[in-house]
Amino acid sequence: MQRYILMRVAQSVLTLLILTVIVFSLARIAGDPLDVLLPLEATVQDAERLRAEWGLDRPLYVQYFTFLGNALTGDFGESLRVRGRTAMSLVLERLPNTAALAGVAVVVATAIAVPIGVLSAVKKDTPFDYVGKAIALFGQSLPAFWLGLMLMWVFAAQLGWFPVSGKEQGVLSYILPAIAIGWFQVAALMRLVRSSMLDVLDSEYVKLARIKGVVEWKVIWKHCLRNAAIAPFTYFALIIGSLMVGSVSIEFVFAWPGVGRLAVDAANTKDFPVVQAVVITFCMVYIVANLLVDIAYAYVDPRIRFD
Amino acid sequence: MATENRVATPSAIEELAVESSARPSFLGRFWAEARRYPLFPIVLLLVVLVIPAIFSDIIAPHSATTGSLSARLQPPFWMEGGDTNHLLGTDRVGRDILSRIMHGARVSVTIAAVAIFIAGVLGTSLGIIAGYWGGWVDALVMRLVDISLSIPIILLALVIVAATQPSILNVIVVLVLLMWSRYARLVRGETLAVRVQDFISRAQVAGSSHRRIMFRHVFPNVFNSVIVLATLNVGFVIVLEATLSFLAVGIPPPQPAWGLMVADGRVLIASAQGWWVSLFPGLAIMLVVLCMNLLGDWLRDRLDPKQRQV
Numbered sequence: 171m172q173r174y175i176l177m178r179v180a181q182s183v184l185t186l187l188i189l190t191v192i193v194f195s196l197a198r199i200a201g202d203p204l205d206v207l208l209p210l211e212a213t214v215q216d217a218e219r220l221r222a223e224w225g226l227d228r229p230l231y232v233q234y235f236t237f238l239g240n241a242l243t244g245d246f247g248e249s250l251r252v253r254g255r256t257a258m259s260l261v262l263e264r265l266p267n268t269a270a271l272a273g274v275a276v277v278v279a280t281a282i283a284v285p286i287g288v289l290s291a292v293k294k295d296t297p298f299d300y301v302g303k304a305i306a307l308f309g310q311s312l313p314a315f316w317l318g319l320m321l322m323w324v325f326a327a328q329l330g331w332f333p334v335s336g337k338e339q340g341v342l343s344y345i346l347p348a349i350a351i352g353w354f355q356v357a358a359l360m361r362l363v364r365s366s367m368l369d370v371l372d373s374e375y376v377k378l379a380r381i382k383g384v385v386e387w388k389v390i391w392k393h394c395l396r397n398a399a400i401a402p403f404t405y406f407a408l409i410i411g412s413l414m415v416g417s418v419s420i421e422f423v424f425a426w427p428g429v430g431r432l433a434v435d436a437a438n439t440k441d442f443p444v445v446q447a448v449v450i451t452f453c454m455v456y457i458v459a460n461l462l463v464d465i466a467y468a469y470v471d472p473r474i475r476f477d
Numbered sequence: 478m479a480t481e482n483r484v485a486t487p488s489a490i491e492e493l494a495v496e497s498s499a500r501p502s503f504l505g506r507f508w509a510e511a512r513r514y515p516l517f518p519i520v521l522l523l524v525v526l527v528i529p530a531i532f533s534d535i536i537a538p539h540s541a542t543t544g545s546l547s548a549r550l551q552p553p554f555w556m557e558g559g560d561t562n563h564l565l566g567t568d569r570v571g572r573d574i575l576s577r578i579m580h581g582a583r584v585s586v587t588i589a590a591v592a593i594f595i596a597g598v599l600g601t602s603l604g605i606i607a608g609y610w611g612g613w614v615d616a617l618v619m620r621l622v623d624i625s626l627s628i629p630i631i632l633l634a635l636v637i638v639a640a641t642q643p644s645i646l647n648v649i650v651v652l653v654l655l656m657w658s659r660y661a662r663l664v665r666g667e668t669l670a671v672r673v674q675d676f677i678s679r680a681q682v683a684g685s686s687h688r689r690i691m692f693r694h695v696f697p698n699v700f701n702s703v704i705v706l707a708t709l710n711v712g713f714v715i716v717l718e719a720t721l722s723f724l725a726v727g728i729p730p731p732q733p734a735w736g737l738m739v740a741d742g743r744v745l746i747a748s749a750q751g752w753w754v755s756l757f758p759g760l761a762i763m764l765v766v767l768c769m770n771l772l773g774d775w776l777r778d779r780l781d782p783k784q785r786q787v
Contacts, residue, residue, distance in 0.1 A: 185624045192633070196640045311767040313716045315723045316739055316759035319746050323756075327749040334747045414629050419720050423743065434724050437635040445639040449632045456629055 174468055182461045187238075189453050193446055194237050198230070246447040251439050257447035261429055265451070267337065268421070268428035271351065272413045274344045276406075279352035279359060284395075286356075287363025291371060292390055302360060309357025315419040318350035322423065335425035347424045351416035355409055362405055366398040373397075410459045414452050515775040518768035526765050529579035530586040537573075539563070541580035541733040544571030550751050566753040568741050574753065577733040578761050584734045585765070588645065589714045592652035593707050599653065600660025601703055605691050607661065608668025618661060625658035631720065638726040648727050652714055663706055667699040701780040709773035712766035719762050735762050 221227050240246065246257040290302030325346060326334040337343040370376060371394060379389050418430035425431070429448055436444035529536065548571040552559040559566055565574040607618035634651040641647060671677065672695070680690050715735075721727030722736030730737055735758040742754030 181620070181623065182627075184620070185627050188624055189628060192628075193636055196636050307767065307770060311712065311716075311763050311770060313719055313723075313736075313739075313759065313762050313766075315720055315736075316755070316762065319739065319743060319755050320759070323746045323749075323752050327746060414632070418631055418635075419724060422724055433632065433635050434726070437639040438725050440639055442639050445636055449636055452629060452632055453627075457627055460627060 257443035279355035283359035291367035539573035596656035604664025712769035
């Protein structure tokens, strides 16, 4: 077990390192970073002074290690757009908003997906199952950003039930963006719950429970669902990745003051320090989450760690 | 499972027997033949995607990039103020939405095809090499796959665009970086299974070179899975490309990309001025992706039952 954890940790660190190399070299591939970082009105002298100050006249590998060292302490420099703020402080300020929205999205997705998944497994090949299949198919075909816009059109702009954008109106503000982000997860999670429920429904201990005379709803919601939940459990690690993707486009749609929108704005205004800060932070969250789930999973299922 | 071997179910055999003995009418035979294929998605794909993509220059009623300012924000023809000259209405600079959707089909198809082809070739080659050679080659490729799978790709796109400019090339690079690992992982797994079979060792005994074995003996055996994955990927790629374009980090304007068109109408939706600008390109994306997924599922059942989920 220790060996497995050690291996996974090493692998995660390696992934992060490679990511920093990619981010670092992309900034350099684009040409002289000063072209990106300097304001238009800067003179040649300004450029030379900054070059020396930022160490851009030193060899690339030295620059990379400086970048890495700073990144480790969360220092990506000052934002180019918002004067006087460090890139990291902008990210940290908005992270709670993103996390809250993602959390609500997961709850919404689970609340919709698990009952439908269980029902379509228990009532396999009945209309319930077909409805479930249709939902899954549509869920994976709808682009999240477009769904968000359409929800906004119908429920905010036309009916006026929810605010069009922002998060000023408390709970109401969360509903539309959370549905838009969670919709894709509903489809995937539902299929997962359905297939693992089907496996479990077939098993000996479920037959035993039924023979013992346990009530049917208890068999399904307690005996089966608990065991069927293991596979969807790992899925939550994968969800984090697509939640981040979702948060980027949906926060943009609903003008949500989160990290995703910050990243889009920063990318479009060439605010490179902020983009770097967002990307490294997001990836770290993603990789650490994956690591934790893998370890937890290995703990639950011994077959994995001896693989 | 009963459904998995439906090719040989008694009813199918019966059907064949009936077909050969009773000689139904031409229409009957056509229908029997047609039922074996997923007609609905294929026809819809042709109408929404393929025909516009190929013939957009001929069939599109208006230009994709220039509009007339006198015809700004016209609603679709069935609404008050709309006319049949612009069937699906116009956008804020008076460009015809229907024409832009048709031209946009070409952009989507081209990008999806190029990106999937490159990713497929790259991933398949690496997968076969990793699975066939094993050892450190395998370990190296699989680590790269793991790393590629654990980088949230949309963020990578943001970095690339922040460092350069939005361009079609960037979109393709991002998509290839995202997808090659899926092919590599799939093909490597299949190669491992193929490698231990007798015909491979016989080919080795017969003196075939490694390259020949990989190309002539392993590749044909993994090809079906690759095609299935590629088909299932098309929808995914189109959505991703549209998302990138929507966020202004994909296809640069004034190209008629579907994601860009949805983005054009974003402000209009929020201020309840014109829903049609965003609705129709989004519908096009949805229909195409839906059909590609249906087609992919059908192809998987046909070519590669192993990949099928319950």
